[in-house]
Amino acid sequence: MDRYLMISSDGHAGLQPQHYRDYVDARYHDAFDAALAEQIAVTDDNARKFFVKDFNERWRQGIEQKLTGAWDSDQRLEVIDADGVVGEVLFPDGITEMNAPPFGAGLGLKPWGVEPELQWAGARAHNRWLADFCSLAPERRIGIAIVPALYDVDAAVEETHRAHQAGMRGILIPALWGDYPAYHHPRYEPLWAACQDLGMVVHTHSGPTPDYEDLPGMMGIYLTEFVFWAARPLWVLIFGGVFERFPRLKFAVTEVSEFHLPAMLELMEIRASKKHTSGKLGNFREHLSMEPSEYFARNCWIGASLLDPLGISRRHQIGVGNMMWGTDYPHPEGLWPNTAARLQDFKGLPPSELEPLFGLNAVECYGLDLDALLPIAKRIGPPRSLFGTAEA
Amino acid sequence: MDRYLMISSDGHAGLQPQHYRDYVDARYHDAFDAALAEQIAVTDDNARKFFVKDFNERWRQGIEQKLTGAWDSDQRLEVIDADGVVGEVLFPDGITEMNAPPFGAGLGLKPWGVEPELQWAGARAHNRWLADFCSLAPERRIGIAIVPALYDVDAAVEETHRAHQAGMRGILIPALWGDYPAYHHPRYEPLWAACQDLGMVVHTHSGPTPDYEDLPGMMGIYLTEFVFWAARPLWVLIFGGVFERFPRLKFAVTEVSEFHLPAMLELMEIRASKKHTSGKLGNFREHLSMEPSEYFARNCWIGASLLDPLGISRRHQIGVGNMMWGTDYPHPEGLWPNTAARLQDFKGLPPSELEPLFGLNAVECYGLDLDALLPIAKRIGPPRSLFGTAEA
Numbered sequence: 001m002d003r004y005l006m007i008s009s010d011g012h013a014g015l016q017p018q019h020y021r022d023y024v025d026a027r028y029h030d031a032f033d034a035a036l037a038e039q040i041a042v043t044d045d046n047a048r049k050f051f052v053k054d055f056n057e058r059w060r061q062g063i064e065q066k067l068t069g070a071w072d073s074d075q076r077l078e079v080i081d082a083d084g085v086v087g088e089v090l091f092p093d094g095i096t097e098m099n100a101p102p103f104g105a106g107l108g109l110k111p112w113g114v115e116p117e118l119q120w121a122g123a124r125a126h127n128r129w130l131a132d133f134c135s136l137a138p139e140r141r142i143g144i145a146i147v148p149a150l151y152d153v154d155a156a157v158e159e160t161h162r163a164h165q166a167g168m169r170g171i172l173i174p175a176l177w178g179d180y181p182a183y184h185h186p187r188y189e190p191l192w193a194a195c196q197d198l199g200m201v202v203h204t205h206s207g208p209t210p211d212y213e214d215l216p217g218m219m220g221i222y223l224t225e226f227v228f229w230a231a232r233p234l235w236v237l238i239f240g241g242v243f244e245r246f247p248r249l250k251f252a253v254t255e256v257s258e259f260h261l262p263a264m265l266e267l268m269e270i271r272a273s274k275k276h277t278s279g280k281l282g283n284f285r286e287h288l289s290m291e292p293s294e295y296f297a298r299n300c301w302i303g304a305s306l307l308d309p310l311g312i313s314r315r316h317q318i319g320v321g322n323m324m325w326g327t328d329y330p331h332p333e334g335l336w337p338n339t340a341a342r343l344q345d346f347k348g349l350p351p352s353e354l355e356p357l358f359g360l361n362a363v364e365c366y367g368l369d370l371d372a373l374l375p376i377a378k379r380i381g382p383p384r385s386l387f388g389t390a391e392a
Numbered sequence: 393m394d395r396y397l398m399i400s401s402d403g404h405a406g407l408q409p410q411h412y413r414d415y416v417d418a419r420y421h422d423a424f425d426a427a428l429a430e431q432i433a434v435t436d437d438n439a440r441k442f443f444v445k446d447f448n449e450r451w452r453q454g455i456e457q458k459l460t461g462a463w464d465s466d467q468r469l470e471v472i473d474a475d476g477v478v479g480e481v482l483f484p485d486g487i488t489e490m491n492a493p494p495f496g497a498g499l500g501l502k503p504w505g506v507e508p509e510l511q512w513a514g515a516r517a518h519n520r521w522l523a524d525f526c527s528l529a530p531e532r533r534i535g536i537a538i539v540p541a542l543y544d545v546d547a548a549v550e551e552t553h554r555a556h557q558a559g560m561r562g563i564l565i566p567a568l569w570g571d572y573p574a575y576h577h578p579r580y581e582p583l584w585a586a587c588q589d590l591g592m593v594v595h596t597h598s599g600p601t602p603d604y605e606d607l608p609g610m611m612g613i614y615l616t617e618f619v620f621w622a623a624r625p626l627w628v629l630i631f632g633g634v635f636e637r638f639p640r641l642k643f644a645v646t647e648v649s650e651f652h653l654p655a656m657l658e659l660m661e662i663r664a665s666k667k668h669t670s671g672k673l674g675n676f677r678e679h680l681s682m683e684p685s686e687y688f689a690r691n692c693w694i695g696a697s698l699l700d701p702l703g704i705s706r707r708h709q710i711g712v713g714n715m716m717w718g719t720d721y722p723h724p725e726g727l728w729p730n731t732a733a734r735l736q737d738f739k740g741l742p743p744s745e746l747e748p749l750f751g752l753n754a755v756e757c758y759g760l761d762l763d764a765l766l767p768i769a770k771r772i773g774p775p776r777s778l779f780g781t782a783e784a
Contacts, residue, residue, distance in 0.1 A: 184609050217576050219676030220631025220684075223663035224656075228620050239612025259662065263655030264616075270651065270702075271615035284611030292612075310662075 003381030005359035005373060007142075008080075010205075010254050010305030010326030010334070011088035014099035014106075015071050015129055023125035024102065031118060032102055039102065059332045060095075066337070067330045070094025073136040080140070083339045085327060086359070086376045087368065089142040089303065090134070091172060091205055091254070092126055095330055101126035105146055108208040109174040116151040123148055124159065131166035139372040142362075143168035144203055150180040153187055157194045169366045170201035170252070175208050175230055183233055184240020192242060196249045199367050205303070206230035206255040227257040231264050234300060238268065241287045243299040250365060254303025255328065258311030261302065261318050268292040297322060301365045304357075305334060309345050320353050324362045340382070347387050354387060395773030397751035397765060399534075400472075402597075402646050402697030402718030402726070403480035404499075406491035407463050407521055415517035416494065423510060424494055431494065451724045452487075458729070459722045462486025465528040472532070475731045477719060478751070478768045479760065481534045481695065482526070483564060483597055483646070484518055487722055493518035497538055500600040501566040508543040515540055516551065523558035531764040534754075535560035536595055542572040545579055549586045561758045562593035562644070567600045567622055575625055576632020584634060588641045591759050597695070598622030598647040619649040623656050626692060630660065633679045635687040642757060646695025647720065650703030653694065653710055660684040689714060693757050696749075697726060701737050712745050716754045732774070739779050746779060 015023075017039055024032050047056070060067060069076030071094060080088060093100050093107040100106035104114040105122030123146035134141035145163030149156040149171075160171055173183075181187060195202050209229045212218045230253060237243060237251060272285060272292050290298075297319055304311065305326030315323055328334025335342045346354060359377070363370055407415075409431055416424050439448070452459060461468030463486060472480060485492050485499040492498035496506035497514030515538035526533035537555030541548040541563075552563055565575075573579060587594050601621045604610045622645060629635060629643060664677060664684050682690075689711055696703065697718030707715060720726025727734045738746060751769070755762055 181605060182613075184607055184613075185605065186607075213573060213577065215576055215578075215632065216679040217628075217632035217676070220660075220664060220680075221574075221576075221627055223676070224627040224631065224660050225620075225624070227659065228617075232617070235613055235616040236609075239616065240607065240609035257659075260655060260659050263652060267619065267649075267652050268612075268616050272612060284609070284615070287608040288612075 001374065001378055001381075002384050003377055004354060004384060005363075005377040006085050006381055007324065007359040007362035007368070007373075008085050008088040008305070008326040008329065009252070009301075009303035009324035009362055010328045011090050012092065012094050012099070012107075012328070012331055013070055013076070013090045013130065013133060014092045014094035014101060014126065016099060017102065019071070020102050020122070020125050020129070023128045025121055025124070028118065028121045031121075035102055035118075039100070043098070056332060063337060067095050070099050070330050071133070073133060077137060077140070079329065079336075081380050083327065083329070083336060084380050084382045085329075085339075086373050086381065087140045087142060087362070088329070089144060089170070089254075089326070089362070089366070090130060091144055091203075092130075092146060101146065105148065107172075107205055109146065109148055109172065110176060110208055111148070111150045111174055111178040111180055116148065119148050120151070120155065122146075127159065127163055127166070127168070131163070131168060134167055138167060139369060140376070142170070142366050142368070144170045144172050147171040147173055147191075149173045149188065149191055150177055153191050156191045160191065160194050160198065160200055164198045164200055168200075170203055171195065172203045172205060175204040175206070175233065176210070182236050182240070184236050184242055189245070192246045192249050196246045199250070201250040201252050201301070201365060203252045203254060203303075204230060204233050206253070206257070227260050230256045231261065234264070234296070235268050235292070237299075238292045238295045239272075239285070239288070243295040244288055244290070247298070249299055250301065251299055252301040252303055252324075252365065254326070255305045256302055258302065258304045258307060258318060258323065259314055262314045265293060265296060265318065268296075301361065307345070312345055312349070315353070315357070320356055321361060323357055324365065325358050343382055343386060349387060351384065351387075393766065393770055393773075394776050395769055396746060396776060397755075397769035398477045398773055399716065399751040399754035399760070399765075400477050400480040400697070400718040400721065401644070401693075401695035401716035401754055402720045403482050404484065404486050404491070404720070404723055405462055405468070405482045405522065405525060406484045406486035406493060406498075406518065408491060409494065411463070412494050412514070412517050412521070415520045417513055417516070420510065420513045423513075427494055427510075431492070435490070448724060455729060459487050462491050462722050463525075465525060469529060469532070471721065471728075473772050475719065475721070475728060476772050476774045477721075477731075478765050478773065479532045479534060479754070480721070481536060481562070481646075481718070481754070481758070482522060483536055483595075484522075484538055493538065497540065499564075499597055501538065501540055501564065502568060502600055503540070503542045503566055503570040503572055508540065511540045512543070512547065514538075519551065519555055519558070519560070523555070523560065526559055530559060531761060532768070534562070534758050534760070536562045536564050539563040539565055539583075541565045541580065541583055542569055545583055548583045552583065552586050552590065552592055556590045556592055560592070562595055563587065564595045564597060567596040567598070567625065568602070574628050574632070576628050576634055581637070584638045584641050588638045591642070593642040593644050593693075593757060595644045595646060595695075596622060596625050598645070598649070619652050622648045623653065626656070626688070627660050627684070629691075630684045630687045631664075631677070631680070635691040636680055636682070639690070641691055642693065643691055644693040644695055644716075644757065646718070647697045648694055650694065650696045650699060650710060650715065651706055654706045657685060657688060657709065660688075693753065699737070704737055704741075707745070707749070712748055713753060715749055716757065717750050735774055735778060741779060743776065743779075
């Protein structure tokens with residue numbers, strides 16, 4: 001084939017807030033109506049305070065119709081076809097701040113300032129809608145169910161089974177656990193067992209951090225450390241022995257600043273080496289049979305959705321087999337609508353690296369049907385000749 | 393001179409717990425007596441749980457007498473003379489877990505699980521003792537006063553003045569602020585103003601992190617992320633504009649894993665660049681006139697006490713002018729008692745780098761009296777010929 005198979009590891013889809021009502025259990029409709037007004041007010045307030053509105057409105061000019069692919073199936077297919085993207089992993093929060101599921105059940109999924117029961121109601125509403133949305137193009141949509149796993153692990157297991165039956169291929173768990181136990185606690189093991197058995201990929205997605213005071217500098221602090229909060233589950237799961245006990249569990253961290261990730265992996269590896277420095281802390285890895293880098297290579301994937309030249313240059317430190325390209329459509333920080341131009345950054349990489357990065361790693365991670373995907377790639381994928389390297 | 397001036401940017405000194413009683417205000421003696429038994433029990437419990445005891449007891453065999461330099465002035469001078477060290481920056485917590493000041497006023501200085509009033513009482517007790525200890529060799533001891541700055545900034549300013557009058561040259565503030573405002577909050581400005589005016593260097597020291605559950609993997613998680621918690625004040629102060637408003641304020645972070653620090657600095661610098669990625673977050677640096685790296689270069693120092701070949705190799709990314717060598721005596725993870733052997737790692741570096749790294753940066757940072765120090769260096773410092781590079 002003279003084209004590449006492109007799977008975006010990071011797409012966002014979701015209804016406009018008011019339209020989630022139809023998917024929320026009727027007994028939460030009053031709560032939904034009350035929360036909706038507040039959700040919209042907070043969104044407006046944040047947009048004004050953090051200058052988001054200006055930037056987003058400017059960015060959206062002229063592409064308003066294409067952005068409705070966040071919830072409109074036909075529009076989305078048109079957009080990704082034009083973009084050369086065959087399939088997409090679908091997280092919540094379509095058009096950045098405008099499409100979050102109700103009750104704090106969006107990408108951030110923070111376990112504070114919310115009612116757990118309501119957050120669950122919001123998550124289930126989104127999952128119902130997303131299952132419908134995915135069923136309209138099942139081979140091209142990799143649905144990720146929202147699972148607020150912290151409060152009630154039985155409910156999380158149940159929702160994971162339901163999502164699997166509905167055709168979804170993974171779950172999104174909160175990146176931050178607040179005052180709840182971290183993810184190496186035994187209480188979560190039924191969830192890891194279910195995900196391992198069903199082949200459901202567990203995800204965190206960057207974005208959430210602790211709350212900051214509204215002071216000058218807040219956004220610089222946020223930007224510097226959000227990658228820490230997004231990547232933190234990696235060392236909790238690795239050192240906590242979760243991949244030791246669940247060797248087939250798959251974990252993906254998405255939009256995690258690839259240029260910085262090698263530093264995190266190096267840190268884990270150096271700390272795990274039994275240096276004099278850590279000697280006084282005793283044997284902290286007797287429950288592990290492998291090196292941190294080995295668990296990472298075997299069990300972890302990176303949804304590398306904002307790959308730039310610096311991130312690409314560090315691909316061997318992360319592992320070409322563990323990175324999955326993505327566009328982040330329809331978020332403004334993503335590649336879209338400049339995907340074609342940004343593919344220039346990959347010029348000169350050999351097909352043996354581009355194939356896994358662009359699509360085959362995602363096929364493996366999510367267990368996708370290659371026979372269904374290749375004919376679409378043949379029609380819309382970017383030509384191999386674009387990258388100036390010989391065909392494999 | 394044919395020897396180098398060595399100033400250790402990281403030394404630890406403190407009384408054995410029971411001996412702090414004489415330095416605690418009499419009205420806290422009952423509380424002290426009650427807390428002492430618990431402090432010793434917790435220490436024993438931690439030592440047993442985390443295997444520290446075995447390692448430390450083995451490590452201490454044969455050097456028991458030399459370790460008493462943690463509180464014995466003559467013994468300390470004997471040790472550092474033999475070590476080639478002319479002067480030392482003195483933090484609390486002498487022999488690791490055995491010499492913490494009372495009431496949680498030690499290196500960790502966590503603002504939770506303590507009574508603020510008592511933590512202050514413990515801090516003042518240590519500061520009184522340390523002032524006495526420093527006065528026994530004033531040109532060789534750079535005392536750092538403990539200032540639990542979070543609760544009462546007026547008290548922090550007052551203690552900083554008192555410490556300055558007593559001859560100390562810096563303050564240690566909590567690395568973690570818990571539920572209190574972070575350090576770019578206006579409430580701390582009187583403290584930064586006082587430190588700038590008095591030339592008191594503000595410090596955080598690595599070690600403290602949030603509390604973890606006692607589960608397997610806990611120590612691997614701790615080891616991977618303690619550097620984040622130690623370095624976090626850097627981007628809070630930089631992006632928060634503290635060095636914009638206090639251009640002569642000096643801030644030192646000690647034992648912060650030099651091999652990893654360049655990744656943090658790169659992260660700040662990339663985030664501060666107005667890339668498309670961060671565009672939707674608005675103008676988050678309109679209050680800053682300089683780049684993060686410029687504030688770091690001008691206002692920040694690194695107490696690089698565990699320099700190994702990897703950390704040394706990254707010195708240019710950090711800035712040779714911002715790193716201060718140290719031994720961490722008498723902590724077991726430090727260079728001592730293998731200081732001479734570990735100096736081999738610096739072989740081949742030119743004098744123009746070794747001079748600032750080993751001592752001159754500390755002279756500048758703390759405003760030390762070079763005339764008083766050089767004669768001692770001439771007597772005990774390591775010969776320049778050791779490093780195989782020509783004399784400057």
